[in-house]
Amino acid sequence: MFQGRTLLIVTKHKKEKVIAPILTKELGVKCVVTENFDTDLLGTFIGETERLDDPIITARKKCLMAMDLNNCDLAIASEGSFGPHPTMFFIPADDELTLFIDKKNNLEIIARELSTETNFNGTDIKTEAELMEFAKNAKFPSHGLIIRKSSNELKEIVKGITNKEQLKSTFNFFISNYGKCFIETDMRAMYNPTRLKVIEKSTKKLADKINSLCPACKTPGFEITEAKQGLPCRECNFPTKSILSYSYSCQKCSFSQEDNYPHGINEDPMWCDLCNP
Numbered sequence: 001m002f003q004g005r006t007l008l009i010v011t012k013h014k015k016e017k018v019i020a021p022i023l024t025k026e027l028g029v030k031c032v033v034t035e036n037f038d039t040d041l042l043g044t045f046i047g048e049t050e051r052l053d054d055p056i057i058t059a060r061k062k063c064l065m066a067m068d069l070n071n072c073d074l075a076i077a078s079e080g081s082f083g084p085h086p087t088m089f090f091i092p093a094d095d096e097l098t099l100f101i102d103k104k105n106n107l108e109i110i111a112r113e114l115s116t117e118t119n120f121n122g123t124d125i126k127t128e129a130e131l132m133e134f135a136k137n138a139k140f141p142s143h144g145l146i147i148r149k150s151s152n153e154l155k156e157i158v159k160g161i162t163n164k165e166q167l168k169s170t171f172n173f174f175i176s177n178y179g180k181c182f183i184e185t186d187m188r189a190m191y192n193p194t195r196l197k198v199i200e201k202s203t204k205k206l207a208d209k210i211n212s213l214c215p216a217c218k219t220p221g222f223e224i225t226e227a228k229q230g231l232p233c234r235e236c237n238f239p240t241k242s243i244l245s246y247s248y249s250c251q252k253c254s255f256s257q258e259d260n261y262p263h264g265i266n267e268d269p270m271w272c273d274l275c276n277p
Helices: 015-028 055-069 128-137 164-178 193-210
Strands: 004-010 030-033 075-084 091-102 107-115 124-125 145-146 157-161 181-185 222-227 243-249 256-260
Touching: 004 015, 004 055, 004 164, 015 030, 015 075, 015 193, 030 181, 055 075, 055 091, 075 193, 107 193, 124 128, 128 164, 157 164, 164 181, 164 243
Parallel strands: 004 030, 004 075
Antiparallel strands: 075 091, 091 107, 124 181, 145 157, 145 181, 222 243, 243 256
């Protein structure tokens, strides 16, 4: 279905470095990058342009708008969100969503990778010691930094700082003019190798989904749509919160299939609320 076709990677932040090798190998597509579409029009990380839609809608708009501009019927875009982990609230997380659209076959396939592997951070600083401590923890200079007057400043911003001389001179400019500044990690993919690794994982998940074919109609994207808990405890047979079965569904023909005991027929008592309350 995809062999030899042109796949448009919708990015201006060098995400093709990790996306193209995976999808070229797994799908047999020829990857090209958008040159005439500014993805920042749909939102930027630090707020100069507000992202008005959720990540799925934003990624979908990126694909459709770029496809129209480039007369292409196959595209992929990714969208990242950063903040507290949804269950481990005091740990920052990178939530990467990757969306694939095939207009020719009316397909949309989505993958997501939620990771605590991120340097996402930001803070007010006043001294050079605070500056260098933040830079060290943020994995600078392999990871870029941003400095601005305050956390909500949208005009005086210096992005993509990747060397010590630029870091110190930018810091000194803001300190001499305002007495303090706000420093943060640059989360754009080309300045953040850690984020690129998460995008890579999301892309691998996407490739696996695309290569998962419906047993009935052979349409790509035969994926898990429901996970049932209740795997019995090995010791007492009490239902645990571990996965008992996965349900798979096809978005084309609505065929569904249940896969029982995907991780084994019972669970270790350490995960049982009765044996280990």
